[in-house]
Amino acid sequence: MTEKIKKNRVLVGKPGLDGHDRGAKFIAQALRDAGFEVVYTGIRRSPEEIAAAAVQEDVDAVGLSSLSGAHMRLFPAVVEALAKAGAPDIPVLGGGVIPEEDIIELKAAGIVEIFTPGTPIDTIISAYRDACEKKSTG
Amino acid sequence: MTIDRLLEGLRQRDPRAIGRAISLVENGDESAEIILSSLDENLVSQATILGITGPPGAGKSTLTNEIIAKLRHQEERIGIIAIDPSSPISGGAILGDRIRMMQHATDKDVVMRSMATRGRLGGLCATAGAAVRIMASCGCSTIIIETVGVGQSEMDIIRLADITILVMAPGLGDEIQAMKAGLLEVADILVVNKADCKGADILAMDLEAVTRKGSATPTQVCMTVATEGKGVTELLDRIDKLDSEHRDSGERQKRRRGAHNQEVLDWCLEILRPQLLDKIIKRKLSVLGDPRLKAKKILEEK
Numbered sequence: 001m002t003e004k005i006k007k008n009r010v011l012v013g014k015p016g017l018d019g020h021d022r023g024a025k026f027i028a029q030a031l032r033d034a035g036f037e038v039v040y041t042g043i044r045r046s047p048e049e050i051a052a053a054a055v056q057e058d059v060d061a062v063g064l065s066s067l068s069g070a071h072m073r074l075f076p077a078v079v080e081a082l083a084k085a086g087a088p089d090i091p092v093l094g095g096g097v098i099p100e101e102d103i104i105e106l107k108a109a110g111i112v113e114i115f116t117p118g119t120p121i122d123t124i125i126s127a128y129r130d131a132c133e134k135k136s137t138g
Numbered sequence: 139m140t141i142d143r144l145l146e147g148l149r150q151r152d153p154r155a156i157g158r159a160i161s162l163v164e165n166g167d168e169s170a171e172i173i174l175s176s177l178d179e180n181l182v183s184q185a186t187i188l189g190i191t192g193p194p195g196a197g198k199s200t201l202t203n204e205i206i207a208k209l210r211h212q213e214e215r216i217g218i219i220a221i222d223p224s225s226p227i228s229g230g231a232i233l234g235d236r237i238r239m240m241q242h243a244t245d246k247d248v249v250m251r252s253m254a255t256r257g258r259l260g261g262l263c264a265t266a267g268a269a270v271r272i273m274a275s276c277g278c279s280t281i282i283i284e285t286v287g288v289g290q291s292e293m294d295i296i297r298l299a300d301i302t303i304l305v306m307a308p309g310l311g312d313e314i315q316a317m318k319a320g321l322l323e324v325a326d327i328l329v330v331n332k333a334d335c336k337g338a339d340i341l342a343m344d345l346e347a348v349t350r351k352g353s354a355t356p357t358q359v360c361m362t363v364a365t366e367g368k369g370v371t372e373l374l375d376r377i378d379k380l381d382s383e384h385r386d387s388g389e390r391q392k393r394r395r396g397a398h399n400q401e402v403l404d405w406c407l408e409i410l411r412p413q414l415l416d417k418i419i420k421r422k423l424s425v426l427g428d429p430r431l432k433a434k435k436i437l438e439e440k
Contacts, residue, residue, distance in 0.1 A: 005164075005165055005166055005256060006165045007165075007229070007254070007256070009161075028232055029232070031230065032225060032228065032230035032231060032232050033225070033227075033228050033230060034228065034230060035228045035230045036230050037224075037230060037231045037233060037254045038230065038231065038232050039233045039236060039252050040232055040233065040234045040236070040237065041236050041237060041240060041243075042234075042236075042237040042240065045240060045243075046244075048243075048244050049240055049243040049244055052153070052243050052244045053236060053240075053243050053250075055153050055154050055157055056153055056156070056157050056249065056250055056251060057157060057233075057250075057251065057252055058154075058157035058158055058160065058161040085153075085154070086152070086153075086154045087154060
């Protein structure tokens with residue numbers, strides 16, 4: 001019997017051409033400080049790159065950030081790319097400057113949670129924790 | 139994923155199965171034994187394991203990225219294990235080595251995995267070793283282990299490598315830093331990266347001088363500019379040459395044996411640690427007295 005050391009692993013990345021990574025880096029560090037292992041893939045990634053990395057890293061959740069307004073296209077594209085890569089069970093969370101009406105549509109497209117500016121960091125961390133735990137037991 | 143499906147996935151070299159298998163071993167899951175004993179030992183013994191180490195910011199990931207690009211030209215399947223430190227406070231980690239290697243993200247023949255040190259004393263050697271085996275068994279003929287070259291556990295991981303490359307760069311401190319860290323002793327090939335920057339020549343000269351002292355075979359110094367891919371072909375040639383020398387002289391086998399012993403020792407400690415801790419806690423030891431003597435008594439009891 002060896003010691004069991006299950007850690008929550010998440011991938012944080014930015015799909016698309018938007019280079020504003022302050023938010024993504026802030027989330028990555030907050031998750032690290034909450035004990036997560038955070039694979040950070042940086043800016044300007046295609047949905048396929050993010051999905052391939054998520055599969056190889058066997059993460060429990062994927063976090064996306066978009067501040068350019070392209071979230072309606074890019075967030076669902078990552079969900080699709082994950083399904084195509086054989087990992088439809090990896091939950092996707094997102095954050096950015098996202099209008100109220102888009103949130104409903106994004107959730108319908110399979111994004112588990114959407115965070116907008118001003119969301120308390122504890123809310124975000126516990127949403128990631130829930131997503132990770134649900135995934136590992138499911 | 140059931141264990142049977144996982145093993146079938148590994149045989150098919152499915153990226154999902156490879157990722158899952160490494161996690162299960164890393165997390166100390168019971169299925170680890172089944173996974174690790176199902177591997178193709180032939181492929182494991184044939185693969186070349188490169189260790190790339192050096193101080194933060196020297197350009198290890200960028201150099202690794204270039205090495206991958208060159209090896210992919212030769213149609214090799216490559217595995218990368220990139221190790222970053224876990225926070226001793228929160229236990230979390232930022233694993234950021236992928237940023238420099240994303241150009242290979244969708245290449246099915248580049249299998250990459252980021253790993254956090256998780257604060258274990260030596261256990262990382264066991265889990266990194268297991269990841270090497272899984273990747274080799276899934277057809278990776280070269281496996282690169284990339285790690286920041288500080289601390290004992292990182293040095294232990296480097297022992298898994300057949301050939302170790304130390305990457306330095308000008309402006310990160312003089313050769314005295316390298317002498318201190320003891321890194322030069324484990325390196326087979328020294329790389330001065332960012333060779334287009336001021337101070338690169340002096341650093342290379344200093345490193346050569348340091349390694350030459352008292353050694354019949356001075357460590358070779360390679361100059362590279364990883365961001366432009368310069369010097370990488372020459373570096374790979376040196377690696378190849380050294381690897382075949384090591385294969386001929388028996389050095390490779392000797393290192394493999396040493397690494398294997400280390401891995402077995404690591405697994406022993408991984409298995410014993412929770413059991414011992416349990417015993418220690420149950421004894422409700424007083425805080426007075428010699429800890430060493432108490433340890434001996436606990437180990438002697440059947």
